Amino acid sequence: MGNPHHHHHHHATADHDGSGMAELLDLDAEVLHAHLAEVTDLIAGLAADSPPRTILDLGSGTGTGVLTLLARFGEAEGIALDQDEHMLRRLTDRARALGLDRRVRTVQADLDTAWPSVGAVDLVWASASMHHMADPGRVLADVHAALRPGGLLAVLEMDSLPMPRFLPDDQGVGRPGLEARCHALLAEMRAEHMPLLGSDWGAPLAEAGFTVETERNFAIDLRPPLPAATGRYALATLRRVRSGVENLLDADDLAALDVLLDGDGPECVLRRTDLTVRTTRTVWLARRP
Ligand SMILES: C[S@@+](CC[C@H](N)C(=O)[O-])C[C@H]1O[C@@H](n2cnc3c(N)ncnc32)[C@H](O)[C@@H]1O
Incomplete structure (x- = not known):
């Protein structure tokens, strides 16, 4: 499964532009918080008999998962694990601002290397991180071993691309379908470099010894009106999209994209009132028997 060299290359890139990615993760949380609340509701339902005391967030990024869960499960302590120290610093600042810093500790570790000694946990959360793993089967086996019997694992993933679509279909500043064309190009590249994106986690979970309790798409x-963060989310996302497709897109499409990204221009996504946020997410909730 996957070529480890690709993954290591990917890590280097992620570190390099860590701050842009970190901002994007924060905005993602802000805009999609209702979705996040639905997922934590599902977990609370499955953990009704024994609410989690120790929560591990795998590939925590800036901490959207663990911080939401700590707010939800008031007795719990969190461990945020990520390989990227910039992400973890940002997570610590966010935790402090929320008054949650005494309940969360950070662990910097590369899960492709080895499982770090984090002790026994009750709930593991892995949002948009499993598809990065060079050997997800090994990581799932390690998660299984770290969970107390009865403990839960939540795997959250996207179907194809991690970024939502923001423009109505007929929009693209004179280039209808612009965003769809960008996404198609990106999806092609992702399929090659990140084959696990959009894959089915049911079978690997079962193989690692889990019972899948819930799978939800x-x-x-x-749709408008959307929170103010939506424009910034669209801008940050489309900037990353541009850097992915700039050498593949035709000149007219690229020019149109630049109009949308021009922070001072009247057509900039920051000022559009017709933005949407469309994406698909799948959640697997699995239990260690
Ligand atoms: C797309 S982000 C998702 C962040 C967060 N879970 C969220 O949903 O907002 C993926 C995260 O996984 C981390 N990651 C990727 N591969 C990793 C590895 N091998 N070990 C540890 N963390 C890793 C990245 O540094 C990044 O912060």
């Missing part, structure tokens, strides 16, 4: 389709 979410079709997220937010």
